[in-house]
Amino acid sequence: MPDVNKSAEEGSSFSSKVINSVFLLLLVDLLGFTLILPLLPSILDHYAQTGDVVYEFLQSVVGWFREAVGIPMERKYNSVLFGGLIGSLFSLLQFLLSPLTGALSDKYGRRPMLILVTLGMMSSYAVWAVSRSFSMFLLFRVIGGICKSNVTLCTAIVADLTCPKARNRGMAMIGVAFSLGFTVGPLMGAYLATSYKSTGNVFYQTPALLAFGFSxxxxxxxxxxLPETLSKNAKGSSSGFRDLLNPLSLFHFSAVTRTKDPPAKEKMQKLQVLGLVYFCYLFLFSGLEFTLSFLTHQRFHFTSMQQGKMFFFTGVVMALIQGGYARRIKPGQQIRAVSMAIAVLIPAFVLIGLSWNVTMLYMGLLLYSFAAAVVIPCLSTLVSDHGSANQKGTVMGILRSLGALARAMGPVVASSVYWMAGAQTCFFLTSACFIVPLTFLRTAKRLKEE
Structure with a gap:
């Protein structure tokens, strides 16, 4: 009995060390990653004056889309659309590379791949710091899109933990790192950009150098x-790499089945359903999140500072919920928690779409923040239960890839509906569409019971 207790204590201590390490690692990474967010409109305005050929081409693409869906010719909207285009490019690269990174980490280990992608991020920030043309800036974003697999690998590390409670707590702490990073990082970037005159540098150079320092x-x-969580016995497996480049195969998690020890048919069915829930949720959520900037500017005439305060509010609420409620959700209760959170999103976005004053808007944002804090950590925990020890990286990489594809497509579709049919129709229609992932969740629950 003493040996059993000692072993349990050692396992708990190791899990806590891993979770704390992943939290600090991701928090520092996301602080550097989000420094650029408040600077993006100013950076685009800066490069607009250089006559860069690549900039002019992308501007023509944005102009074509703006005219096609009837978006007014206004600087604020143009900046949001241009930033969205660059964000979609980043997400598409993540869609292509996340599954490969996850599969390679199953073969070579989590630490070696984390070191490799972190070196890649360091090189991207170095390019940003010395960039003096839009082409160089775009190269920085492309390198970042290729190498930004820290989240995939960190979720795989947490998925390696054998205790379900520890996995749930770890995924929730990843969510806390995201909330804090996306709350504090932009504030730091904005502050550093305003103090550039005293340094004599280009306004984005100090944030770029700080991002390099964080990496x-x-x-x-x-x-x-950081300890290696993938056991030596689990290394050396080879997944179907061709399946990782096929979008349809990703939705079926085909690479997971082409191994020596594929999951049972029932497990695979549940995994595929959870992947569909993840994609549908992020497709709808990211679209409304993107159009939120249009709504607040058009209806309430929010300045950039007011937009920043709004996202600061949602970030703080999410961090509190993830650090308090989400990490304490018991194993076996995640599907119920996700269903409740997605159901809450329906009235949340209806309130936002109907809002005729700021109080009503923030009531909707409070519900929105609660749902956003719960869904991704719980879905990640559910998916992490699938696959053997040598498949966790592949599974989590495919999940992140589906999310990246959703984030690339969602804003384009939602902004088109917003400007063609109006804000209320966009928010009402999308709110109603959350019934789709809720239906898939019922299927997942039924498969679990069977």
Missing amino acids: TADLLFIWFM
Whole structure:
């Protein structure tokens, strides 16, 4: 009995060390990643004056889309659309590379792949710091899109933990890192950009150098502190890499079945349904999240500062819910929690779409923040239960890839509906569409019971 207790204590201690390490690693990474968010409109305005050929081409693409869906010719809207185009490019690269990174981590280990992608992010920030043309800036975003697989690998690390409670807590803490990173990082970037005149540098150089410093700190932390969670016995398996490049195969998680120990048919069916829930949810959610900037500017004439305060509010609420409620959800209760959270999104977006004053808007944002804090951590925990020890990276990589595809497509579709049919129709229609992932969740629950 003493040996059993000692073993349990050691396992709990190791899980806590892994979760704390992943949290700090991701928080530092996301602080560097989000420094650019408040600077993007100013950066695009800066490069608009350089006459860069690539910039002019992309501007013509944005102009064509703006005219096609009837978006007014206004600087604010143009900046949002241009930023969305660059964000879609980043997401498409993530869609292509996340499954490969996850599969390679199953073969070579989590730490080596984390070191490799962190070196890639360091190089991208270095390119940003020295960029003096839009082409160089775009190269920075492309390198970042190729190498930004830290989240995939961190979720695979948490998925390696054998205790279901520890996995749930780990996924929730990843959510907390996201909320804090996307709350504090933009504030830091905005502050550093306003103090550039005293340094004599280009306004984005100091944030770029700080992002490089954050990545360097991450690299040192991985090298000296992060344990390898993939056991030696689990290494060396090879997934179907061709299936990782086929979008339809990704939805079927085909690469997971082409191994020596594929999951049972029932497990695969549930995994595929959860993948559809994840994609549908993020497709709808990211679209409304993107059009939120249109609505607040058009209806309430929000300035950039007011937009920043709005997202600061949602980030703080999400961090509190993830750190308090989400990480305490018991194993076996995740499907119920996700169903409740997605159901809450329906009145949340109806309130936002109908809002005739700021109070009503923030009531909707409060519900929105609760749902956003719960869905992704719980779905990640549910998916992490699938696959053997040598498949966790592949499974989590495919899940992240489906999310990236949803984030690339959602804003384009939602903004088209917004400007063609109006804000209320867009928010009402999309709110009603959340019934689709709720229906898939009922199927997942039935498969679980069977």
